[in-house]
Amino acid sequence: METAFYVVWYIMLFILGTIIFSFLNVVIYRTPLEDTNFAKGRSFCPHCKHTLKAIDLVPLFSWIFLKGKCRYCKAKISARYPIVETLGGILCAACAFKFLDPLNFEWMALGRAACAFLLCCMMTVIAYIDHDTMTIYDSTNIVTAVIGLISIPFFYSEADWLARLIGVFCISLPMYVMVLVKEGAWGGGDIKLFAALGIFFGWKYNLFIFFISVVVGGVYAMCGLARKTKKRNEHFAFGPFICMAAVLTLFFGKIILDWYLGFYS
Numbered sequence: 020m021e022t023a024f025y026v027v028w029y030i031m032l033f034i035l036g037t038i039i040f041s042f043l044n045v046v047i048y049r050t051p052l053e054d055t056n057f058a059k060g061r062s063f064c065p066h067c068k069h070t071l072k073a074i075d076l077v078p079l080f081s082w083i084f085l086k087g088k089c090r091y092c093k094a095k096i097s098a099r100y101p102i103v104e105t106l107g108g109i110l111c112a113a114c115a116f117k118f119l120d121p122l123n124f125e126w127m128a129l130g131r132a133a134c135a136f137l138l139c140c141m142m143t144v145i146a147y148i149d150h151d152t153m154t155i156y157d158s159t160n161i162v163t164a165v166i167g168l169i170s171i172p173f174f175y176s177e178a179d180w181l182a183r184l185i186g187v188f189c190i191s192l193p194m195y196v197m198v199l200v201k202e203g204a205w206g207g208g209d210i211k212l213f214a215a216l217g218i219f220f221g222w223k224y225n226l227f228i229f230f231i232s233v234v235v236g237g238v239y240a241m242c243g244l245a246r247k248t249k250k251r252n253e254h255f256a257f258g259p260f261i262c263m264a265a266v267l268t269l270f271f272g273k274i275i276l277d278w279y280l281g282f283y284s
């Protein structure tokens with residue numbers, strides 16, 4: 020009985036996640052166009068401009084049943100849409116799995132799961148927009164900072180206001196100084212994103228995010244150089260690595276840090 024309940028619970032959360040991330044696909048598409056009235060205007064095929072009906076907009080399933088093509092003009096629809104929707108389903112279920120037990124309900128746990136999922140939403144939006152445009156918009160960084168403020172009662176109780184204030188500056192300030200020394204060393208959006216994440220994570224986990232993103236981003240850059248797809252000094256979007264590191268830290272940061280610090284005690 021309990022197993023059946025959990026199966027239904029996680030399937031429903033997965034579906035909820037795909038619906039919310041289906042909307043985030045619109046946010047990712049429209050933010051760089053400065054068209055931020057996301058709810059306004061019907062969705063249309065970017066190729067033939069045909070207005071899409073509800074049946075064309077069912078997350079995941081529409082893309083699968085239409086075999087990745089527009090119903091009206093047969094133009095290819097990017098696989099990114101169902102990929103982002105699937106990611107949303109997984110992240111929504113994962114946030115609930117990690118932070119919320121429905122059979123032992125607590126409001127604090129619900130708040131924690133909701134804040135975690137909101138952060139996952141923003142990290143996805145920022146990663147894709149930065150990948151597309153090499154820009155992290157102030158608006159998305161501000162929303163991330165607001166999610167950080169909302170999360171304070173729910174997350175990282177060991178991080179008091181001072182730890183979070185240090186978190187705002189511990190990465191962003193050294194990055195800013197590096198930019199003064201060498202112009203373009205970091206993007207301005209990256210610096211502001213680390214400041215915003217400092218509110219959510221506090222300084223300890225923000226350092227952790229920085230470390231992971233630099234290691235993974237560095238490996239990516241070296242692979243690009245080795246395969247000669249990137250030129251030396253060519254810039255690449257660093258935002259996706261920061262966002263990935265933030266989500267990893269959200270789910271596994273405490274486990275990894277406890278394990279690591281265990282060596283010293």
Ligand SMILES: [Zn+2]
Nearest residue numbers: 064067089092
């Ligand atoms: Zn079309």
